[in-house]
Amino acid sequence: MKVWIVTIGEPVPVEEQSRDILQRAGQLACFLAEHGHDVMWWTSTFDHFRKKHLFDKDTEIRPSEHLRIRLLRGTGYRRNISYARIRDQRIIAAKFAKQASADKEQPDVIVASLPVIELCEESVKYGKNRKVPVVLDMHDMWPDICVDTMPAPVRPIVRLLLSPMFAQTRRACAEATAIIGMTDAFVDWGLSRAGRSKGYLDRSFPFGKSLYHQNLDQVRTAEEFWDSQAIYADSNEFIICFFGAIGYHFDLESPIQAVRILENEGHKIRLVICGTGDRLEHYKSVAKDVKSVVFPGWMNAAQINVLMKRSSLGLDPMPDRYDFLASINNKALEYMSAGLPVVSCPKAGVLYDVLKEHQCGMSYDYGDTCGLASILRDLMLDPDKRKMLSENSAQLFQSKFTAESVYGEMMAYLSEVVDKPKKSL
Numbered sequence: 001m002k003v004w005i006v007t008i009g010e011p012v013p014v015e016e017q018s019r020d021i022l023q024r025a026g027q028l029a030c031f032l033a034e035h036g037h038d039v040m041w042w043t044s045t046f047d048h049f050r051k052k053h054l055f056d057k058d059t060e061i062r063p064s065e066h067l068r069i070r071l072l073r074g075t076g077y078r079r080n081i082s083y084a085r086i087r088d089q090r091i092i093a094a095k096f097a098k099q100a101s102a103d104k105e106q107p108d109v110i111v112a113s114l115p116v117i118e119l120c121e122e123s124v125k126y127g128k129n130r131k132v133p134v135v136l137d138m139h140d141m142w143p144d145i146c147v148d149t150m151p152a153p154v155r156p157i158v159r160l161l162l163s164p165m166f167a168q169t170r171r172a173c174a175e176a177t178a179i180i181g182m183t184d185a186f187v188d189w190g191l192s193r194a195g196r197s198k199g200y201l202d203r204s205f206p207f208g209k210s211l212y213h214q215n216l217d218q219v220r221t222a223e224e225f226w227d228s229q230a231i232y233a234d235s236n237e238f239i240i241c242f243f244g245a246i247g248y249h250f251d252l253e254s255p256i257q258a259v260r261i262l263e264n265e266g267h268k269i270r271l272v273i274c275g276t277g278d279r280l281e282h283y284k285s286v287a288k289d290v291k292s293v294v295f296p297g298w299m300n301a302a303q304i305n306v307l308m309k310r311s312s313l314g315l316d317p318m319p320d321r322y323d324f325l326a327s328i329n330n331k332a333l334e335y336m337s338a339g340l341p342v343v344s345c346p347k348a349g350v351l352y353d354v355l356k357e358h359q360c361g362m363s364y365d366y367g368d369t370c371g372l373a374s375i376l377r378d379l380m381l382d383p384d385k386r387k388m389l390s391e392n393s394a395q396l397f398q399s400k401f402t403a404e405s406v407y408g409e410m411m412a413y414l415s416e417v418v419d420k421p422k423k424s425l
Helices: 024-034 083-102 117-130 144-148 152-161 163-175 184-194 216-228 253-264 280-286 301-310 330-337 350-358 369-381 383-400 403-424
Strands: 002-006 038-044 059-064 067-072 109-114 134-138 178-181 238-243 269-274 293-297 313-317 342-345 361-363
Touching (some): 002 117, 024 059, 024 067, 038 083, 067 083, 109 117, 109 403, 117 163, 134 163, 144 152, 152 163, 178 184, 216 301, 238 301, 238 330, 238 369, 253 369, 313 330, 330 342, 350 361, 369 383
Parallel strands (some): 109 134, 313 342
């Protein structure tokens, strides 16, 4: 197959160790290429997580024989929800439309991620004109969340301003060949925007993750880094790790306050919050008198994996919002891949149900500092329970969320999408 993947906002394998932090589009692109399919991944030069450009101009790289990555340069942005981001996305979409139409190598199928809405619409237009099937992969519920994250009094105004984006979403979903997503709830959301019932090709595929490919030199460097931070392999501290964008989505204040309670009780505990973002300085201020909370910054793949090996659990403090309730995010899978129990919030949604059913983690109500402190205290004092949760977490990952399993199913699915029009002739 010749497959185009149209996704921006994910890590791109252009820097050392970046292959090990790839997300859905990158994992799928590499998996397909490794199995002999020719893949073009259309993405952006802009690193969404570190807010910097990887290249100064439109660039194409070829990491392997069957994988090409075309990076389009936009303006970039400093805030995730902002007009600057919308402008950046429009520029990228316009460049994609122009370059795609000029590309002589027509794909057999296109997989476009929503967001970005503009790229989804351009992908559908291209597919319609060239009779190429287009699969939309629901990653986030845009532009709905752009409205719902705003203060209630201004939401009607924001919805009105974003009405063209709502119309674009409806058009793209309605004209796509199929809708997929990480959970059934995300597929249903996409179908509701399309205004149709579920069809044969509308399916859910969870996120998948490859296990970390160890490089001994990188691991040693990472071990030395964590030793310098007094996060030791043989420590008797109870270490909690968090990796991700430190913005407005994840509630890190409740964990900081919970650790404050346990620190005051005399427990040896450490909360390691890794990442950068709009709210980093705010949370540093909240934690300024809590010695057990550290902010080491953005971490590479080796540092993430060494820290997880030294940790007792992974923290996934999601907001009590419909799009998060419908998801099992990459963060949870990252922890499960290392056999860490997952402590999440809120006590509702798909992830909560999975953790409860498979006994591989625990959950607390959103903003419930005392409830979280109670969970952490319980796990500190009960190593047998912690071991049971850890073993179940590793087992669940191996049975449902490995890249080989998830992307193997997606590869077979895309072949089915490509073959379906042929069978109907």
